[in-house]
Amino acid sequence: MCRIFGYFNARATPHEMRAVAALQRHGGPDATGFFRAPGWGLGSNRLAVVDLDGGEQPYGRGGPVQVVFNGEIYNHAELRARLQARGHVLPDRCDGSVLPALYLEYGDALTEHLDGMYALALLDTRGEVPRLLLATDHIGMKPLYHRWDPASRSLRFSSELPALLGFDGVGGRVRESALDAYLTTRTPFGTRTVYEDVEVLEPGTTWVCELGGAPRVRRRAADLPAAPAREGRTAARQVRRTLRSEVRRLLVADVPVALIVSGGLDSGLVASLASEHGPVHTFNLAYRGTWPSDERHFAREVAERAGAVHHQVEIDPADFPKLLEETVWHLGQPNADPIALSTYALFRAVRDAGFTVALTGDAADEVFGGYARMRVAAERAAAGAEWSADYLDALSAAPAALRERLYTVAYRDHVAADPALPGAAREDLLHGPGTVLERITRFELENRLPAYHLRRVDHLSMASSVEARLPFCQRSVVALGRALRDHQRVRDGQVKRTLYAAAAGLLPPRVLSRPKQPFTLPVATMLRPGTLLWEYARDLLAPGRVAAAGRLEARVVEELFAAQAERPDDTFALALWALLVHEVWEEQFRPAARRPGPAGTPGASRPMVTAA
Template sequence: MCGIVGMLDVRGKRDIDRELLSRMNETQHHRGPDEADLYLEPGVGFGHRRLSVIDIASGLQPLGNEDGSVMVCYNGEIYNFRELRTELQAAGHVFRTRCDTEVIVHAWEEWGEQCVHRFRGMFAFGLWDRRQQLMFLGRDRLGVKPLYYAHTTDGFLAFSSELKALRQLPGISRQLDPRAVEDYFAYGYIPEPRTIYDGALKLSPGHILTQRVGAPPAQPVRYWDVPFQPHASMSQGEVQHELIERLREAVRIRLVADVPLGAFLSGGVDSSAVVAMMAGLSDSPVNTCSIGFKDPNFDESDYAAQVAQQHRTAHHMEQVDPDDYGLLDTLAGLYDEPFADSSAIPTYRVCQLARQRVTVALSGDGGDENLAGYRRYRYAMAEQRVRGRIPEGLRRPLFGTLGRWYPKADWAPRVFRAKTTFEALSRDLVEGYFHGVSLMSDAMRGQLFSDRFRSGLQGYRAIEVMRGHAANAPASDPLSTLQYLDLKTYLPGDILTKVDRASMAHALEVRVPLLDHQLVEWISGLPPSLKLQGSEGKYIFKKSLEPHLPHDILYRRKMGFSVPLASWFRGPLRQRVRDSLLGPLLADSGMFNQHYLRELVEQHQSGMRDYSAPIWSLLMFEAFLRKEAHA
């Protein structure tokens, strides 16, 4: 894994400021503490921070072809690089290293923009072709590795692994994008392609960008999408067999490394499945890492230990302090823009633990999106069945009225907490799903923002992100449509961002076999009934894993990787909440309704409501503003 930066003078061949490029590069030192180098020629500059994983001796970047006319700066792993190298050598290309980076250079020479279709792995890279006078940017299909870019006001294209590097540029606007703020308080993260700044963007997963010198600023082009194309008919037994074979192969190709390798093991289905496959492929015990919590409502360490014992792994577990909230300001610096997933705290800690023993760790991320594991899919499908039985002309006014008038009863047993369900039933599939996953509802955000800020949004609403993806969805059934939405939003914007920053903060490379694009494509073509059957999510995955994992691992209630925010905000963080939400920084920003901020704080701390998620999002936003003020 690495940190990359680059600059291209789109207008000509002005010299790149070496000191600026070096400063940008060094902001990402944590991503690659082993080595660093810069490459400059008139109009072009690359910087690279290296975490050595494959070909430690000769894999230093930026790296070029034989005559230096093509240079690449790359972050990631191309798992099929050996096969590609053999093919490229047969075509006459000469290799000087054993690393996967050089494959990108020669693949570009051989196949041009189509080279990304040949790569199997996780990657983000910038490539300069001097003969064609162009810069080519590419990001992997699912967005495992990040890539930020900006067209600056003074005519440069710049890119980097993290937003903090682009912030060094004098020609980039750092005005906050109001739409990104609206998105953040709806989703808890800022979905691709926006960033918090109006002058910078993320290159979306499965996209490329080709910028020629002298041409107008280029726009990204999509090169891949999840197909959701049904397979030829197979028996359930055939599906189970092929699923395990494909999973085993996706794990196998991710075991190549010249450094110590292990796995995260939470005790959930996905990480346990990965560890089971690793154990079957390894002659020595697999290194596994997990963390535990004193509160049994949040602790899965016993389940992790059960899997570790079954597969005889070298297991390491540490218990996290139940009041491990000291990372709040650290997280604000890691993520560079507001990020409200509080499970970033335990994720940071498990990466810290893993790095004590390994340099590469496999994770189980992606299984819930691929195989419909989230409970919210079950609820959404139940709501969709009701929608199908009641004409829209009756359904919208009936449930809309019930949703408006039914009290929000956070304190009541679940069966009486029907307000959100009524509100969802009054909407269509996408709007209902958006409403269900939103950190703060439309009504809450309407109260949260000041009149001036709402006016600046000019009618924009965060649901437009999901509407845009739904309009392009290749899926035809409701469940696949919702999975597609998560694969485009929640997975790259939250899950993969969280893991990338937390792992790279400790110079740890994380590989995700469940997001192997060939596996994702195949799973997408399975019937929805094999993913969500009745109330059982990941149905076919669990059935396939029955010979490999205990029944109570496969079929226990999903817990998630959460922290006790509600009690923190009424106890040890009580004053921090009041100081941050009711203090001068949010007030002076002019974005927020101060009366409503006070209402959120008072009602949560009195126990009347559970506003822990909105309060956490506001704490992280205030921490971001504080970092900005001192940048």
């Protein structure tokens, strides 16, 4: 696991390369290095997980093919044996060491042989001019940001957005429609970021360019669903068997491995399956004090059933302002999910406890149909009713009617010509092939999951030098999920029907029978008069500050505060939280007010952890 960066058909001084490396060193504290040649440079920050003494990057150093790589290749042992049988000599047993030889054997199709999570940059110097290949994994677990300048045909790239800004001339122009995209979908979707000149490679994308030429970008075909799933218990047994195999593979590491448990089905099932292979450590996050939706007792039940050493992490709501500044800095662009703050604090506690790898339950809802909005949309569509408006509002940080009131006339006119959702994604969601639930599943997996969830998990785990592994994102599991029929996902008011059946007997009955609850921060209760978070939001969203940008009606923001103070509401609270996060980002990243990252920010107190 690493962070990578580089440039192509461009110039970058050693100082720039060191600056970029320093800005993402938290994701790779074990080794930092870069290699430069006329017109190009590759660099990496290493987090040692497999073969702690090997893994020097660029892989293939001194040869015709050099690679920097971020991620984990879970089938590297099988690939190594195959490549060695064909005469290749590999320097160590690090997973990334197979990549140069794999490219020499299969060319651009090397990605078809990779099973894992990755973003890689490969430099081929065998031709008359160097050739660069960038590639991302099938579902977007490892992002790669880039700035392509068509005029000079130059490229700069990195694993993290704040690090990319370390290259001279990157990120100078903020996309004015980004606020609308953010409030509409909680973070920019597709290739877009908040910057006009910075994009992110989509999942399953291969980007190829020869020095001085124009890039060829290909989004590889999504994995086909598995053979149509069988009914009832047979499908559940197949899911359980596949998950058991993937969890076993993802536990393999040369460093300590932990498990994140929320107290719900998804992470609980991963913990239960992991415990079959020996003692495990589980981590759960809660908030100091008494708050609604506290799941710590369910998490403890899951841990006890798995025979785990359980670590209960607590954070003090008084630390939220400082934690929020650090969280926003690591993400590099706004993400409206309140859980982002909790995610950052939780992975920091995991690392403080001595763990470098953590398995999570992320993506189960997208793969198996776990969101209430999916169920409601499917039920309405089956009844012949309109479903899309409420579904899209459920994705937003501020519903369409509220955004209409929030925006100034000038800003409404501006964003009307620049829709928040990528056109092809919206068209497929509303009018593509398949049932409504099939279209929603495709949209969530291919668009929302990578942009909203996976980048958050990647950035906020690696912020504390922790590698997050995601069993539900494994190709075999995703293929099984996509093969399920609608009624195997949702029916009679129940979501994730097949996954619940797969977990039968593995989790405490109270965990399996409890109503589904999202793992999140109870912001509607915490954002209220008299709390530090409330005062912090009031200061940053003061009418004068809000009005100065010319995008939002300060009067409407004040009405949101008044309504939330009088009658706390999830919709009002999330909108205010989203606006607060955006203002924190503005303070840290707008060129006129750029501030240093966490190293220059007063640190929040460490979360309290207890083990049982």
